[in-house]
Amino acid sequence: MTRLEPFRLKSMWGNYNFDYACSLSRGRSGGVWKDVDGPFFMVNVYAPQDHDSKVALWSNLVAFIANHAGTFLVFGDFNSVRVESERSGSSFSSDDADFFNSFLEEANLFDLPQGGRAFTYMNTPGTKFSKLDRFLLSQESVNRISDINVTVLDRKCSDHNPVLLSIKKVDYGPIPFKFFKSWLSKNGIDDKIASTWIAHASDPLHVTLKTLKNVLKPWIKQVMMSEQSELKIISSKITDIDLRLDRGIATPSERQRQERLDLLKERDEISILHDMDVYQKARIKWDLEGDENSKFFHSLINQQRRTQAINGVLQDGT
Incomplete structure (x- = not known):
């Protein structure tokens, strides 16, 4: 009305x-x-x-x-x-x-x-x-x-x-930790999760997840800082090769462009992981805040919430 x-x-x-x-x-x-x-x-x-x-x-x-x-x-x-x-x-x-x-x-x-x-x-x-x-x-x-x-x-x-x-909304309390899909592509993530899970297998589930959070949080921060430093070095190398090619003073190997292609591939691999994080954050933000002008969007998000909702976790019969 x-x-x-x-x-x-x-x-x-x-x-x-x-x-x-x-x-x-x-x-x-x-x-x-x-x-x-x-x-x-x-x-x-x-x-x-x-x-x-x-x-x-x-x-x-x-x-x-x-x-x-x-x-x-x-x-x-x-x-x-x-x-x-x-x-x-x-x-x-x-x-x-x-x-x-x-x-x-x-x-x-x-x-x-x-x-x-x-x-x-x-x-x-x-x-x-x-x-x-x-x-x-x-x-x-x-x-x-x-x-x-x-x-x-x-x-x-x-x-x-x-x-x-x-x-009535089911609230399981604060989320134990954020986990990005890109983390699964990082070397060492499987060992970190497996070793922590085995070491705390006898603990309650929420204690194990909290411990895993404390293990992964500083580790992933260090890995991402290392990736950012590596990305800066790779970008600097690509810029130097482009400059020498532009001035006609490139080495024979640089003229063959294989070194430059390898550097571009390494840069893209790191950038793709960063883009995956940005995309996931955007999806979460849209899910929480919604789009005030789209009825279709709201119905789609509500359907995803129902299908993806976790109604409970069963551990040892509890």
């Missing part, structure tokens, strides 16, 4: 006695949600207490959802419960619950399970409890957004508990 029309708001609110503010999306805030394609509607509900008014609101929401294609997340204070166990200390209206459950069925909305507190409302004396606040998600999108969570938090000043919608 790029703009809001007053008549559309009136159809949801019921009158013109309100004001509103609208902030259009920019860049990556343009409605990108993992595993959700197409328009995504977020509808905030504050339902009235009167039964007939609530029935009218449910009908308007059903019509609105039916006339708009996309994924819906409907949330807020619905002032209704679905079953008797969602009330305590107050009367339960089966008619009100039936109409509310029928609304969920007709709108094809799924009541997301809530963790934390059992109720979302408590009166001041602490004698009446109800589950009035909830998040409802389009039924067809529940399986695609499998990592969504709803938690009822502790109540502060309000008589309603805040309800938190979050996406």
